[in-house]
Amino acid sequence: MANDPAPAVRMGRPPATSHDELERIGLELFTTRGFEETTIDEIAGAAGISRRTFFRYYTSKNDLVWGDFDAELSRLRERLAATPPSVPMMAALREAVVAFNRVDAAHVALHRRRMALILGVPSLFAHSTLRFTGWRDVIAEFVGVRVGRPSTALLPQLVAHAALGCAIAAYTDWLQHEDAALEPLLDEAIAELATGFAGHETSAEDEVSAGHDVSAGREVSAGHGADAS
Amino acid sequence: MANDPAPAVRMGRPPATSHDELERIGLELFTTRGFEETTIDEIAGAAGISRRTFFRYYTSKNDLVWGDFDAELSRLRERLAATPPSVPMMAALREAVVAFNRVDAAHVALHRRRMALILGVPSLFAHSTLRFTGWRDVIAEFVGVRVGRPSTALLPQLVAHAALGCAIAAYTDWLQHEDAALEPLLDEAIAELATGFAGHETSAEDEVSAGHDVSAGREVSAGHGADAS
DNA sequence: ACACTAATGACACCGGATGCAGAAAGGAAG
DNA sequence: CTTCCTTTCTGCATCCGGTGTCATTAGTGT
Numbered sequence: 095m096a097n098d099p100a101p102a103v104r105m106g107r108p109p110a111t112s113h114d115e116l117e118r119i120g121l122e123l124f125t126t127r128g129f130e131e132t133t134i135d136e137i138a139g140a141a142g143i144s145r146r147t148f149f150r151y152y153t154s155k156n157d158l159v160w161g162d163f164d165a166e167l168s169r170l171r172e173r174l175a176a177t178p179p180s181v182p183m184m185a186a187l188r189e190a191v192v193a194f195n196r197v198d199a200a201h202v203a204l205h206r207r208r209m210a211l212i213l214g215v216p217s218l219f220a221h222s223t224l225r226f227t228g229w230r231d232v233i234a235e236f237v238g239v240r241v242g243r244p245s246t247a248l249l250p251q252l253v254a255h256a257a258l259g260c261a262i263a264a265y266t267d268w269l270q271h272e273d274a275a276l277e278p279l280l281d282e283a284i285a286e287l288a289t290g291f292a293g294h295e296t297s298a299e300d301e302v303s304a305g306h307d308v309s310a311g312r313e314v315s316a317g318h319g320a321d322a323s
Numbered sequence: 324m325a326n327d328p329a330p331a332v333r334m335g336r337p338p339a340t341s342h343d344e345l346e347r348i349g350l351e352l353f354t355t356r357g358f359e360e361t362t363i364d365e366i367a368g369a370a371g372i373s374r375r376t377f378f379r380y381y382t383s384k385n386d387l388v389w390g391d392f393d394a395e396l397s398r399l400r401e402r403l404a405a406t407p408p409s410v411p412m413m414a415a416l417r418e419a420v421v422a423f424n425r426v427d428a429a430h431v432a433l434h435r436r437r438m439a440l441i442l443g444v445p446s447l448f449a450h451s452t453l454r455f456t457g458w459r460d461v462i463a464e465f466v467g468v469r470v471g472r473p474s475t476a477l478l479p480q481l482v483a484h485a486a487l488g489c490a491i492a493a494y495t496d497w498l499q500h501e502d503a504a505l506e507p508l509l510d511e512a513i514a515e516l517a518t519g520f521a522g523h524e525t526s527a528e529d530e531v532s533a534g535h536d537v538s539a540g541r542e543v544s545a546g547h548g549a550d551a552s
Numbered sequence: 553a554c555a556c557t558a559a560t561g562a563c564a565c566c567g568g569a570t571g572c573a574g575a576a577a578g579g580a581a582g
Numbered sequence: 583c584t585t586c587c588t589t590t591c592t593g594c595a596t597c598c599g600g601t602g603t604c605a606t607t608a609g610t611g612t
Contacts, residue, residue, distance in 0.1 A: 106589025107577040133567065144592050149569065183524050216453065223449040242525040246499075251492040252512055253520050259484025267477045283481055290519035291482050295412050296471040335558025336608040362598065373561045378600065 111141050113162075116151055120158040125207050129215040156221040159211050163225050167232055170194045174236040183240045184288035187233065187257060192280050195261070210269050213262070229261075230254035260287050340370050342391075345380050349387040354436050358444040385450040388440050392454050396461055399423045403465040412469045413517035416462065416486060421509050424490070439498050442491070458490075459483035489516050 119140045123132045134155055138148040152158050173193060177186040197205045212222055231245070233254035238245035245251075260283040268276045348369045352361045363384055367377040381387050402422060406415040426434045441451055460474070462483040467474035474480075489512040497505045 103579075104589085105579060105587080107591065109590065134569090135567090146570095146593075147591055150591080153569085155568070184520060220449045220452045223452065224445065240525070241523040248492060248496045248508065248512065249515065249520070249523060251495060252489055252515055255488025255492045256485040256516060256520075257488075259486075259488040260481055263477060263480040263484045266480060270475075279477065283477065286478065286481055287485060287516075288519045288521075290517045290521075291413060291478070291485075292517075292519075294470040294478060296469070332610070333558085334556080334610055336560065336606095338559065363600090364598090375562075375601095376560055379559080382600085384599070 110143050110147065111151070113151055116141055116148070117158055117161060121204075121207060121211070124159070124211055129211060129218055154221070156218055159208060159218060160222070160225055164228065166194070167228055170229070171232045171235070174232065179240075183237065184284070186240075187236070187253070188281060188284035188288065190236075191257065191261060191284055192277055195276060195280055197276075206269065209265055213266055213269060226258055230258050233257050256287055257284065260284055339372050339376065340380070342380055345370055345377070346387055346390060350433075350436060350440070353388070353440055353444075358440060358447055383450070385447055388437060388447060389451070389454055393457065395423070396457055399458075400461045400464070403461065408469075412466065413513070415469075416465070416482070417510060417513035417517065419465075420486065420490060420513055421506055424505060424509055426505075435498065438494055442495055442498060455487055455491075459487050462486050485516055486513065489513055 116137065120132075120137050123137060123140065127136075134148055135145050137155075137158075138145045141148070170190060174186065174190045177190065181189070212218055230251075231254070234245040234250040237250040237253045238247065241249055243250060261280060264276070264279040264283040268274050268279050345366065349361075349366050352366060352369065356365075363377055364374050366384075366387075367374045370377070399419060403415065403419045406419065410418070441447055459480075460483070463474040463479040466479040466482045467476065470478055472479060490509060493505070493508040493512040497503050497508050
């Protein structure tokens, strides 16, 4: 289970291309002509391989945009596992997610294009749920360990889903502002999550400093008794 | 904008079926044979219409599972808009989401089957992102009004994404337990979100009363890391 | 009977994806 | 060089979801 490193000499017919090259060609075509408008035949043609061969490298057109995401997920998993227990859960989560999404300055432009495709092309975004699930699983596992519950329990799943939502929202915001930096956005997003989005309402507690009468009960929780049926 | 009610007498060839009937037939076939295994031809055949006609009722196979979700979203939007400003934002959100997902006791079984399909079939879950986006937009709009920012700003999008995540997690949990009730799960999920998931860690502030020596991890978590790659 | 209208249905077509049966490109052994 | 073996590539047939087009059908109203 660990004899990968270099089988010395290769046997059989040598590969005509590589995952990396296909990814490069695909991203290039997608960003210029559009994702839906680019057919597999065009990508295969540009790479000098047949349509059928393309599918031996990537099982679907969508997978082209995500590199080997699973490998990166392992990174995230290890980083979370290595976080000392003294760091509070949400703080650890924030730190890990921010670090996970940190990209080398030279690759920022590429990352932007990639994420613009993923979050901007509806069908691509839809298909990405598989990857997102993998991401969430890593988070849920970490939270599960922290709270002493199986990762499938409600709370871990909750945090995982919410954290993913924050990450996507932060990314979307990042993509909308050409000059923005991703890191502070992600950091802010998870930080907000950890506070329960408190203190933002224009009319309520945020303004107590002005001596307002907060009036009608905060936390009213009115609609509760109705959970009849 | 309100001339829908009954054009008195119908003109032209009468429809051969209805959205409701197709939805019924589709759900039936999906739950028995499986979603992927059921072809459009089978559904159309069972409904006594042609393949082409099916696509005039529903633009895709996936849409069959979601009824006219947009109509329901209007309900949610109105409910949120009608909430008095005295109710705190997250409380209002919680109440609205819970109420939105309340289903008549007679339809619980159907709702379960529908949601089991949506959340259980990968391709269906993936395609549902469109619907989820609509749902999030309603939430973001409400939050935007509450915090006095455009609904496209980071915070509203953040809350919307996180809330959606909570709802999905709650639904998933609900589906995993045959006898569970959806409402308290949803309520708990959004309530947790509003507190930032605080006070759950076994090793930290939650357990100070017990004075344990946390050290050698309870819940060793050993069995977890085994799923390596 | 005739026009009008709305829905259906048959057909062709596209593009993504899969299964299968070889062909092609190399190294290794004779 | 020839043969064998291994691995990858390719062409072909097929399936399925989805769309555009156009004739056909089943009704209503005159």
